[in-house]
Amino acid sequence: MIEKARHLLESYFGYSFFRNGQEQAIQSVLSGNNTICVMPTGGGKSICYQIPALVLPGTTIVISPLISLMKDQVDALVQVGVSATYINSSLTFKEASERIREAKQGKYKLLYIAPERLESREFIEDLKQMEIPLVAVDEAHCISQWGHDFRPSYRHIQQMVHNLPQNPTVLALTATATPRVREDICDSLEIDEGNSILTGFERVNLSFSVVKGQDRLRFFLDYLKKNQKEAGIIYAATRKNVDQLYERLKKENINVARYHAGMGDNERIREQDRFLNDEASVMVATSAFGMGIDKSNIRYVLHFQLPKNMESYYQEAGRAGRDGLDSECILLHASQDVQIQRFLIDQSSDRIRMTQELEKLQQMVDYCHTENCLQEFILQYFGETETKPCGRCGNCLDSRTSNDVTKEAQMAMSCVIRMGQRFGKTITAQVLTGSKNKKVTEMGFDKLPTYGIMKNRGAKEVSEFIEFLISQGLIAIEQGQFPTLYVSPKGKDILLGKEQVYRRETVKVREIAKDDPLFETLREVRRTIAEMAKVPPFVIFSDATLKDMCAKLPKTNEELLQVSGVGEHKLQKYGLEFIQAIRMFCEAHPERQPEMGAATAPKKPTPKKAIGDSHLETFELHQQHLSINEIAEKRELAISTVENHLLQCAGQGMEVDFTRLISSEYILLIEKAVEEAGRDRLKPIKEILPEDVSYFMIKGYLYFLSKNKV
Ligand code: ADP
Numbered sequence: 037m038i039e040k041a042r043h044l045l046e047s048y049f050g051y052s053f054f055r056n057g058q059e060q061a062i063q064s065v066l067s068g069n070n071t072i073c074v075m076p077t078g079g080g081k082s083i084c085y086q087i088p089a090l091v092l093p094g095t096t097i098v099i100s101p102l103i104s105l106m107k108d109q110v111d112a113l114v115q116v117g118v119s120a121t122y123i124n125s126s127l128t129f130k131e132a133s134e135r136i137r138e139a140k141q142g143k144y145k146l147l148y149i150a151p152e153r154l155e156s157r158e159f160i161e162d163l164k165q166m167e168i169p170l171v172a173v174d175e176a177h178c179i180s181q182w183g184h185d186f187r188p189s190y191r192h193i194q195q196m197v198h199n200l201p202q203n204p205t206v207l208a209l210t211a212t213a214t215p216r217v218r219e220d221i222c223d224s225l226e227i228d229e230g231n232s233i234l235t236g237f238e239r240v241n242l243s244f245s246v247v248k249g250q251d252r253l254r255f256f257l258d259y260l261k262k263n264q265k266e267a268g269i270i271y272a273a274t275r276k277n278v279d280q281l282y283e284r285l286k287k288e289n290i291n292v293a294r295y296h297a298g299m300g301d302n303e304r305i306r307e308q309d310r311f312l313n314d315e316a317s318v319m320v321a322t323s324a325f326g327m328g329i330d331k332s333n334i335r336y337v338l339h340f341q342l343p344k345n346m347e348s349y350y351q352e353a354g355r356a357g358r359d360g361l362d363s364e365c366i367l368l369h370a371s372q373d374v375q376i377q378r379f380l381i382d383q384s385s386d387r388i389r390m391t392q393e394l395e396k397l398q399q400m401v402d403y404c405h406t407e408n409c410l411q412e413f414i415l416q417y418f419g420e421t422e423t424k425p426c427g428r429c430g431n432c433l434d435s436r437t438s439n440d441v442t443k444e445a446q447m448a449m450s451c452v453i454r455m456g457q458r459f460g461k462t463i464t465a466q467v468l469t470g471s472k473n474k475k476v477t478e479m480g481f482d483k484l485p486t487y488g489i490m491k492n493r494g495a496k497e498v499s500e501f502i503e504f505l506i507s508q509g510l511i512a513i514e515q516g517q518f519p520t521l522y523v524s525p526k527g528k529d530i531l532l533g534k535e536q537v538y539r540r541e542t543v544k545v546r547e548i549a550k551d552d553p554l555f556e557t558l559r560e561v562r563r564t565i566a567e568m569a570k571v572p573p574f575v576i577f578s579d580a581t582l583k584d585m586c587a588k589l590p591k592t593n594e595e596l597l598q599v600s601g602v603g604e605h606k607l608q609k610y611g612l613e614f615i616q617a618i619r620m621f622c623e624a625h626p627e628r629q630p631e632m633g634a635a636t637a638p639k640k641p642t643p644k645k646a647i648g649d650s651h652l653e654t655f656e657l658h659q660q661h662l663s664i665n666e667i668a669e670k671r672e673l674a675i676s677t678v679e680n681h682l683l684q685c686a687g688q689g690m691e692v693d694f695t696r697l698i699s700s701e702y703i704l705l706i707e708k709a710v711e712e713a714g715r716d717r718l719k720p721i722k723e724i725l726p727e728d729v730s731y732f733m734i735k736g737y738l739y740f741l742s743k744n745k746v
Pocket residue numbers: 051052053054055058075076077078079080081082083330332358359360578600
């Protein structure tokens with residue numbers, strides 16, 4: 037059966053390989069076991085029930101908590117040629133009855149429903165008349181009171197399953213389950229914990245970073261200007277913040293949408309659609325936005341303020357990069373956010389809950405201040421123990437130099453003390469920079485010995501420096517009608533010269549991706565098709581698929597089928613348009629060549645499938661540490677074929693260990709050659725190397741480089 041599953045993955049979805057965990061989940065479901073599958077967002081959970089739905093007879097029921105999500109998923113399935121529909125409150129009574137009637141006739145392989153439906157006895161009676169082999173429960177953490185989105189109607193699922201005559205298999209899926217929530221899910225859905233598929237929470241394509249002690253508005257504007265073509269979400273704490281940032285971006289002529297609970301329903305939906313359809317590249321929103329947003333090509337999620345806990349943060353940030361392409365999650369942190377969050381928590385009446393939430397907030401603050409790997413911090417928060425530094429986050433990659441700022445810190449803190457520890461940040465900065473402001477002179481601060489001792493800097497810069505001292509816990513804030521500064525015990529140690537303070541240089545804004553005109557062209561083609569089909573662009577093809585087209589430059593149907601994410605159905609529907617666009621582009625840009633290792637394989641009768649299986653076999657032997665010669669001998673293949681297989685596997689993101697395949701002295705030689713000739717073209721590299729260094733070795737080395745981001 038798993039063979040059949042693999043074939044379906046290929047022919048419908050256009051993917052050659054299962055991702056981590058998918059195959060086990062499918063296997064478990066097809067063996068009739070109730071199963072729980074915990075995979076990070078974007079890990080590919082949908083495939084875990086969509087493929088069994090295609091293998092099994094009858095109609096698979098999918099419980100999904102959000103209306104917009106259902107629609108996107110159903111649109112996406114219809115696009116790849118699977119019959120699916122949904123029933124929820126967005127339909128008229130007549131539409132719903134019609135769909136139920138068709139479902140009873142067995143017209144659909146998948147039927148998505150909102151959990152609230154299960155409260156209707158009539159609807160359960162309808163379900164009883166259908167053949168239902170599998171019930172998939174998406175966002176299964178909604179079942180648990182310990183989760184962060186408890187949905188009471190999820191409690192009806194188990195009863196519904198019991199009511200169905202064929203005793204269907206249950207598959208629960210979620211991205212955010214702490215051990216406690218997992219236990220709850222297993223209990224309520226009668227899942228044996230032995231049938232858990234956990235792939236870990238790590239998101240290998242996301243890079244996390246925290247920006248603190250800097251002017252965040254400036255950072256934010258700079259970042260948006262540099263990355264305005266990319267789709268991104270900005271989360272802000274309040275409606276007012278959202279409106280302000282929105283207006284600000286409009287002024288910069290950035291194509292922006294907004295979303296918060298203070299807007300009318302219609303306007304909210306309109307704004308959301310503009311973002312989903314790539315009409316607006318940026319969405320500024322409160323945390324009300326995002327549940328049920330499956331848009332896969334979000335390149336960055338930027339938090340303008342501190343979220344209230346790690347759970348919310350990881351969920352919101354995790355909306356970036358569902359398509360598997362590199363994406364960024366940036367948190368802008370300023371110490372006053374903590375006070376605001378604390379204030380909000382203080383409002384709540386439940387004592388126990390309050391303590392819990394304050395603890396969670398503290399962990400969020402710790403995240404902002406850790407100098408260790410940020411991804412690792414998150415994983416450990418969710419209970420993973422065997423973690424290692426990610427090598428991609430802001431902390432792992434931090435190469436900024438630290439400067440000793442002890443002297444400046446002492447100046448600022450002694451000024452705070454001399455001012456009587458009764459004033460705020462702004463006026464303190466004014467005193468330090470020697471401002472002639474009326475309030476400063478009125479209070480007689482211009483007579484203080486610390487008046488103007490930092491006058492070679494701007495008031496803004498000094499104010500940021502004070503923020504930095506706050507973030508380091510040296511200066512603390514006393515809340516009141518106006519927050520005032522005082523020096524903490526730790527700060528006093530610095531004043532006494534017992535310890536030093538170091539500060540890193542400010543974070544520079546960078547572009548996420550280089551512009552590729554072909555990618556822009558293909559995006560346009562996609563947008564036009566999407567408009568006609570009345571679905572969001574990412575439902576036609578994901579960004580990852582467009583990027584793969586840019587790498588492989590397919591000019592025929594067979595070649596297009598080699599592109600990840602292109603299955604038979606979409607090939608028939610849209611292939612021509614994309615092939616034409618690529619051909620035209622290549623005629624106008626003859627220098628553009630397929631990327632190394634991405635070149636499409638020579639044609640064979642049914643190229644894709646044959647290659648897929650054979651690749652896998654080679655790859656497995658490679659994993660068993662066989663050398664290329666040994667694999668070639670064992671499989672009776674030419675050495676060059678084996679080499680090609682491995683390059684293609686590497687191109688698919690599989691772990692080929694090139695360091696084992698290329699001798700270390702050659703690696704050194706290639707390294708030098710690449711330094712000299714650049715890595716854009718192979719030939720110049722090959723030319724300066726000894727004869728017996730092959731193209732395979734060079735390509736392999738370059739893969740190794742790109743994988744290790746040297
Ligand atoms: P999740 O529900 O876990 O957040 P999705 O099911 O929405 O994730 O999948 C995320 C993205 O990954 C989708 O664009 C999907 O098409 C893609 N995807 C899923 N499985 C594979 C695979 N085996 N190979 C390549 N892409 C995949």
